Amino acid sequence: MRGPADVVTRPGTATRALGTIRYTGRSGDPSVASGALTMDVHLTAPGEPDAVDVWTTSRPVSVVDGGRVKYAHDGEVALFAARVPRSDRYADAVERLYTELFALTAATGYRELFRVWQYVEDVNGLNADGLEVYQDFCLGRARAFDRHGGPAAMPAATGVGALGGGISVHLLACREPVRHLENPRQVPAYHYPRRYGPKPPSFARATRRGDELHLSGTAAIVGHRTVFPGDVAGQCREALRNVEALLDAPADLAGLDRIKVYVRRAEDVEEVRRQCLRAFPAGADIAFFVVDLCRPDLLVEIEGTWS
Ligand code: 3EB
Incomplete structure (x- = not known):
């Protein structure tokens, strides 16, 4: 007997998971057990709702256990995930991890990094x-970037900050060229002056x-x-202005998806939520997290994908 399920499971058109990142109450190493790439990142405290990012594809997926780096790929896009354990010094371990990631993206042909997330315990x-x-x-x-492009x-x-787990990193890379953009309102982060640290972001x-x-x-x-x-309130308005400046038109805020909003102080979530619900369309997928941000004076940070 044929039913609607046949339609969605027809080979070649089914949606498969490339990988799943869970924002939850603990961090873990990435896993490829059960043939799917998953990683847990500690972003929620007891009582806060978990969130999940599922990166999907209609193409067949291969999942690879590359040692401490695990990855999944579909011939066009790859998702890589790894973790640097909690430590009292990170620079050398982080340099080694990114060097390993660059070697793997080169070896697999997914040379073009187009999105990276880094969640850092005790970031401040x-x-x-x-x-x-x-x-x-x-x-x-x-x-690592100095020697790789x-x-x-x-x-x-x-x-941004994480509630635990050292440094969790996941990234998306592809085979076709991509284009990196800057915001005319902001100095490129890689040109920030020395006062923000020995090497810029x-x-x-x-x-x-x-x-x-x-x-x-x-x-x-x-x-x-x-x-x-x-x-x-001022920081949230200004962050939204910076988001708008990256889009072709302010109306493009309506096209944003997978919106994540990071808020330093729990008591500020209400104001940030109010502004975001006004700025983004009803039904937009927005997750809020209470975590530290990478400058001690930053109170809110907003990300999303436009398509
Ligand atoms: C900023 O604009 C805010 O270190 O990868 C935003 C996005 C920030 C990414 C990073 C840091 C990073 O400088 C902080």
Whole structure:
């Protein structure tokens, strides 16, 4: 007997998971057990709702256990995931991980990174040398990018706090060329002055892949300075202005999907939610997380994918 299920499971048209990232109450190493790539990232406290990102494809998926890096790919796109365990110094381990990721993306042909997420435990804490953990992370990442393409290879990214788990990294890469974009309102992050750390952050404000536009985590930074310190309403408005500046037109806010909003202080979620529900269309997929952000004075950061 044939039913509607035959339609959705017809070979070649079924939607398969490339991989699943769960934002939940614990972090874990990536897993390819059961033939699917999954990773848990510790972003929610007890009582907060979990969120999940499922990256899907209509093409056959291969899943690979590459040691500490696990990945899944479909011939066009690959999702890589790995974790650096909690440590009191990160730069060397982060440099090694990114170097390994660049080697793997080159070896598999998925050379074009178009979106990276990095969730960093105790992101505003100090490492064993008194360097802020985020700056320690940036140092290792920048050293790896210095030897693998420099700013021209830097994709859209998110770098925010996690509630535990060391540093969890996942990234999307593809075979076809992509285009990395900057925001005219902001100094490119890879040109931030030295006062923000020994090496600047390695990311682009957005990356265009075909018809998709992947927006980095976007905050209330104008030039290279944080604006509206201490004022979450002002920072949220300014972050939304920066998001709009990355889109072709403000009306394009309606095309954003997979929106994630990171808020430093739980008491600010209500104001941020109010502004986001007004800015984005009804029914938009928005997840809110209460986590630290990579500059101590940032209160809110917003990301999304336009297609
Ligand atoms: C900023 O604009 C805010 O280190 O990968 C946003 C997105 C930020 C990505 C990263 C950092 C990163 O500088 C912080």
